Amino acid sequence: MRYLSTRGGLAPASFSDILLGGLAPDGGLTLPESYPTVTPGDLAEWRNFSYPQLAFAILHRFADDIPAADLRALIDKTYTAASFLSDVITPVTPLGDGIWLLGLSNGPTLAFKDIALQLIGNLFEYTLLKSGGHLNILGATSGDTGSSAEYALRGKHGIRVFMLSPHQKMSRFQTAQMFSLQDPNIFNIAVRGVFDDCQDMVKAVSNDADFKTRYAIGTVNSINWARVAAQIVYYFKGWLAVTTRADQHVSFAVPSGNFGNICAGYIARRMGLPIRRLILATNENNVLDEFFRTGIYRVRPTDAVAHTSSPSMDISKASNFERFIFDMVGRDPAVVRELWRQIDAQGYFDLADTRYFQAVQESGFVTGSSTHQHRMATIRRVYQESGIMIDTHTADGVNIGLEYREKDIPLIGLETALPVKFEDSMVEALGCAPERPAGYENLESLPQRFTVMDADVDAIKDYIAQHAG
Numbered sequence: 001m002r003y004l005s006t007r008g009g010l011a012p013a014s015f016s017d018i019l020l021g022g023l024a025p026d027g028g029l030t031l032p033e034s035y036p037t038v039t040p041g042d043l044a045e046w047r048n049f050s051y052p053q054l055a056f057a058i059l060h061r062f063a064d065d066i067p068a069a070d071l072r073a074l075i076d077k078t079y080t081a082a083s084f085l086s087d088v089i090t091p092v093t094p095l096g097d098g099i100w101l102l103g104l105s106n107g108p109t110l111a112f113k114d115i116a117l118q119l120i121g122n123l124f125e126y127t128l129l130k131s132g133g134h135l136n137i138l139g140a141t142s143g144d145t146g147s148s149a150e151y152a153l154r155g156k157h158g159i160r161v162f163m164l165s166p167h168q169k170m171s172r173f174q175t176a177q178m179f180s181l182q183d184p185n186i187f188n189i190a191v192r193g194v195f196d197d198c199q200d201m202v203k204a205v206s207n208d209a210d211f212k213t214r215y216a217i218g219t220v221n222s223i224n225w226a227r228v229a230a231q232i233v234y235y236f237k238g239w240l241a242v243t244t245r246a247d248q249h250v251s252f253a254v255p256s257g258n259f260g261n262i263c264a265g266y267i268a269r270r271m272g273l274p275i276r277r278l279i280l281a282t283n284e285n286n287v288l289d290e291f292f293r294t295g296i297y298r299v300r301p302t303d304a305v306a307h308t309s310s311p312s313m314d315i316s317k318a319s320n321f322e323r324f325i326f327d328m329v330g331r332d333p334a335v336v337r338e339l340w341r342q343i344d345a346q347g348y349f350d351l352a353d354t355r356y357f358q359a360v361q362e363s364g365f366v367t368g369s370s371t372h373q374h375r376m377a378t379i380r381r382v383y384q385e386s387g388i389m390i391d392t393h394t395a396d397g398v399n400i401g402l403e404y405r406e407k408d409i410p411l412i413g414l415e416t417a418l419p420v421k422f423e424d425s426m427v428e429a430l431g432c433a434p435e436r437p438a439g440y441e442n443l444e445s446l447p448q449r450f451t452v453m454d455a456d457v458d459a460i461k462d463y464i465a466q467h468a469g
């Protein structure tokens, strides 16, 4: 399997070559030269597979330069009951009426990002042990991604994590989740400022090429190809759980922000998984819904991003979207370069009235956006009808999913976080707080380990220089 860049400037590379990188050197995103195909015979064979067996069957096609025994061992070590509550890893729960919930939030930080990041942590460590290298991961977080990355990389050989977060601006639960980690390779830095200050500091450090090389600075953001690949697995797992025959179709409802999760669903469909509809749900930040309805992809200024009750979907642009557009324009990197030049120049591109938009409309996507009111009503409705509590992000997906539901086609809603992570919204919707899973009861009273710092690029550079591996 060879990988290329959506902007055409990457010599064919292997999975391991692109594993540790973020953007391709030409500013594009990496994708396989072609998608592997899955036959009805494969699907039949996979029916009785455990999650790790299924993950191996799929991922070895994308990561064919990692020796099979090694990849199998990394996957077996990742997807365990100890990390994901049970051997099922991603259980499905019936909500009644042909609607199912695919539980993706049983990992250590109680959100779906763990599924990919726990594997990434093991893949990074394996690659660095082989090369003898080391990596200093620098990131900024307003909550979810940072904690998923820290729980994936804690205690890993050759890796240190420097995570910036806005001082006293995350929820107590999120703060405690990150700051209670005592692993010596994790450095939590609370910046006196807002999230954008943190992100600006990360950008400033990354733009200093000398510093970046000298201290082997890396990232684990949502454009990492291996994250998308690892997410393809649970679309197959969900389909296998609710069907009995290879010709049955299902639809997936996906709460979306950076287009990472649903990009994996799109690729699963391209591989031959019988997915009827990919139902993309946004919150009030409806960049993606607007595109699929109008053909106009319009990036929002940062200060126009609404702070909503599904905060992990509050985005100004969808960083994985370029992968999808690359396919829609017939994989022509010159077209992709031109479209992203237009974004830089005028803030949007418009595909309406082009043959590319026809391809978009035939790609299986349908979309919608939810408001706070929809979210609250959906949480109440699901709770009243099934007794199951869903979080605000999952509710955005279920809400739009119900809009597009078809008779006789099972609808699978992706559960992207547990309600306990968004306690205040749950109390608002239901009048009571969700129960905490075992082991999380006293999270906020555990000792915390962090450093407070001004929003000062030299200060973070000094700190990294002192503590880098």
Ligand SMILES: *Cc1c(COP(=O)(O)O)cnc(C)c1O
Pocket: 111, 112, 113, 144, 222, 255, 256, 257, 258, 259, 260, 261, 262, 312, 313, 393, 394, 416, 417
């Ligand atoms: C990150 C996240 C999303 C959005 O996923 P994308 O891959 O960015 O589209 C949705 N829900 C939750 C809870 C998340 O943490």
